[in-house]
Amino acid sequence: MRLIIAEKPSLARAIADALPGNSKREDGAITVGDSLVTWCLGHLLEQASPDAYDPAYKQWRLDHLPIIPQQWRLTPRPKARGQLAVIRRLLKRATNVVHAGDPDREGQLLVQEVIHYLGWKGPVSRLLVSDLNRPAVVKALAHLDDNARYQPLYRAAEARSRADWLYGINLSRAWTLVGRQAGHDGVLSVGRVQTPVLGLVVRRDAEIAAFQPRPFHVLWADLAVEHGQLRAWWQPGEHHPLDDLGRLLERAPAEVLASRLPGAEGRLARLETQQKRQAAPLPYSLSALQVDAARRYKLSAKMVLDACQSLYERHKLITYPRSDCRHLPEAHFALAQRTLQGACGGDGTLRQWFTGADFTRRSKAWNDRKVGAHHALAPTGTQADMSRLSNTEANVFRLIVRNVLAQFYPTLEFREIKAEFEILGEMFRAQGREILEPGWKPLFTTRDEAPPLPPLREGEPARVIDHGVEDRETRPPEPFTDASLIKAMMNIARYVEDAEVKRTLRDTDGLGTEATRAGIIETLLTRGYLIRQQNALRATRTGHALIQALPEAASRPERTALWEQRLTAIAEQDAVPAPFLDGLVTDLRELLAAADAMRMREAFGNAQGVEAPARTKRQAKGRRSSGPRRSSNGKPAARRRRSNKEPS
Template sequence: MRLIIAEKPSLARAIAEGLTGSVRRDEGALYAGDTVITWCLGHLLEQAPPDAYDPAYKQWRLDHLPILPAQWKLTPRPKARGQLAVIRRLLKQAGEVVHAGDPDREGQLLVQEVIEHLGWKGPVSRLLISDLNRPAVQRALARIEDNARYQPLYRAAESRARADWLYGINLTRAWTLTGRQAGHDGVLSVGRVQTPVLGLVVRRDAEIRDFIPRPFFTLWVDLAVPHGQLRAWWQPGEQHPLDDQGRLLTREPAAALAERLPGAEGELTALESRDKRQAAPLPYSLSALQVDAARRFGLSAKAVLDICQRLYERHKLITYPRSDCRYLPQDHLSSARATLERACQADATLAQWLAGADFSLRSRAWNDKQVGAHHALAPTGKPAELSRLEKAEADVFRLIARNVLAQFYPPLVTREVKAEFMILGERFRARGQEILAPGWKPLFTTRDEAPPLPPLSEGERCRVEQTGVEDRETRPPEPFTDASLIKAMMNIARYVDEPAVRRTLRDSDGLGTEATRAGIIETLLQRGYLVRQGKTLRATRLGSALIASLPEAATRPERTALWEQRLAAIAEQGDDPTAFVAALIEDLRHLLSGADAERLRHSLASARGEETAPPGEATRRRRSTTSRRGGNAGTRRRPPRRRSST
């Protein structure tokens, strides 16, 4: 008997539909001839709690830390025992096992850890499915591989799970216990990824709070030129008070010049014109889709992930959604026209975009070298009756289809013009853009572009028609939204201060993964560290206090981003995970040494707006008081005992 173990029931049903012959269901499995398909229900197993290693760890104590398992253990999730029993029974009857987890790091771990936990010693094959429609499933069934090829991916996922356990269990216990000493009654959760993400928001909020607006002044002129009118802006020279961005800091020079300008004539002294060709945006990865959907439709990152899962599993309209790739396999190009015609024909908007596509074109999106275990999000080719979907589902599907359709549109061609005028011995600049060929642009926006400059020739004369001085202020950075926070997590190198570290971070590195970023934001909201204010995400007082109390290294993205690099090296290059875990434990010991009740007490009080002495000064005061009293002034109140929680 061949046993196929799918990641979830929807995938098991799709596999069964891809097999020939009749299918029957019985006791947690589907039977199709000599093939049986069963399934996990997400993760059936989880890392065992600390007290599984030593009963003493059930009580939270600082002197237990760090907790470092010598032999790692997994335990069934609360509602998983029934399905585990089904898989155990079927394994005893199987001659071959096929691993059919999702095509990513977590999917590799989820099924393989069950196979190993249940003691299977026979051969294991790997079935990779990214499209649940029957033809795609049948193609995947014809390309089953040896699971040994994916062992590095499994080791990386296993290392990630163990790292998260070590980091989360030890630091959460340390800061929760320290918090009790500081008077905080509750769990203070610290995570390898969630805490640096919270740190991003806390620091952005602090920049906004501490921002002091600075006034600056601009002077514009409306100029009459031989073939029309345009607006130009004064470029004050270094003899005037300027900031580091060349902005004028006092109004008087602009006001004085404005009085002299009306009716003045000048000359166009420099003219630069450049044509630009811009290819269509690539098809979506999940994170890129979450960013665009948040901006266009106000959808949270989790809402977009949930919608994509429904479009993939329930409606079978899109390919595997939890992808970090923005490229498509070259062998999909030959069937792209038929796929898109079937997917787009039932929707007026998509049909209109489809009619403008030129399928003789080939974009840079079709690139096997950029495709790993999974490819960009794309329609499967199943006819999409968008009127029968929820509005948000239809909106997201149109985005996914649009970005693939755009690969069959010509480039956007624009002409950028920069003009410099001399008037009364002062320089004025104007910029304009003209669309020469709209290409793919109409699929993405219907907004009118800024009007181009009129035809210009170097040396021609101009005359000032109107002028004005504008009083402006520098603005603080914008608070994070779902879109900008997901983008920050994707492009974390921008938030790294150390140049050497920044150079080592590739554009593809980031905090979290495509599958976890939305969940990280939701976790921070649920734990009371973040709050939504309209579309913005702001840190709560508790979230700010936690970040202030932690060692800075635990709140910044450098360490976690570099860890993701090391995990990628384990998955892609077969690096030894032992070195990764050893380095993590060394970091962990250093971070635990930074747990300080006084610092946390000060952080919590500051977050509540209370004035307290700095931590070092408070310590000196207590020592001085104790000395004057001739010893201990009393016994410290013992913190209340709490139930174990991670």
């Protein structure tokens, strides 16, 4: 009997539907012919708590740290024992096992750790399903692989799980304990990804708070030329007071020139035209989709992820969504017209876009060399019943289909024009863009382009018909939003100061993964470190204080981004995990040595930021005026122990 273990029930049902023969449901499984299909419910197992290694660790004490397991243990999640018992029972009937976790690092870990935990010693095959439609699953079942090929992926995921435990347990306990010594009541959780993400927001908020606006001034002139009118802007020379961006810092020079402009005549001294072509944006990765959906529809990253999961699992309208790839397999090109015809059939906007597509075109989106474990998000070809989709699901679905359809539209072609006019011995500049071929652009925007400049020729006369001096101010950086924070996590090298590390990180995936970035933001919101103000993400007072109290290395992105690089080396180059974990333990000891109650007390005293709403401030319960009663070794007194909940 073959036992197929899927990552989740929706995948198990899709596999059962693709197997030949009649299916029969039983407790926790589906029988189809000589195969049994069962499932996990996400992670059935988790890293054991510290007190599983030593009961003394149930008390939080600084002198226990760092806690470093010698033999790692897993324990069933509280709600998973029933399904674990089902899989244990089914393994006794199995002659071989098929691992059907999602095709990524966590999917490999999630099922394989269950197989190991339950003691299976027989053969294991690997089933990779990225599309829940029946033809795709049938094809995947016909191409099972040896699970041994995916051990590097498993070792990387296992190393990630253990490293996160070491980092989170030890640093969260340390800063919670010194926080209590400083009078803060509650758990202060520290994580290898969430804390640097919080650091990004805290530092941006600090830049905004410290920003001092500076006035600057601009002078414009409306010019009559041979074939129309245009507006040009004065370009003051270096002998005027300018900032580092060339902006005029004093109004007087602009006023002096403005007084001479009425009726002044000049000529077009320099005309530069450049014809450009721009290919359509590639199909989406999850993070790129989250960025666009946040900008267009004001959706949070989690809302986009949830919509994608529903479109994938429930409606079977899109392929596997948690992908970091923006390319498609070359074999998909031949099927694209039929797939998109099905995908567009249930929506008027999509049908209209489909009729304008030219399926003889082939963009750079189809490239096997750039497709790894996953390919870009794409429609499966199933016709959507839009009445069954929520508004969010429908909007996200249209975005995904649109970006694939755009590959069959012409390239956007336009002409960029820069014109420099000499008037009264001063230079005025006008810029414009003329669309030659709109190509794919109408699929992405309904806004009209700014009117192009009139036809121009170098040397033609120009006359001033109007002018004005405007007073402006420099603006502070924009606060982070879901879109910009996800983009920052994707492109973390921009926020790294060390030139060598910046070069190293430029080609890596950044902070977190496609599957975790939305959850990281939601975790910071839930724990009261961030708050949403309209569309902006701002750090709370607690968030500011935690970042100020931690060593800078714990709140900056370099460490965790390099972690991802090392984990990738384990997954893709079969590197050994031990040096990575040993190096982490060395780092932990240095970080723990910096835990200091006085610094924490000063951080809370100096902390800026908004207060979190009461619904997210579970940590604020209890006494505040004098802090919790505590014993001589720095741990909370006995009556406080109930609040020592490990951060998840």
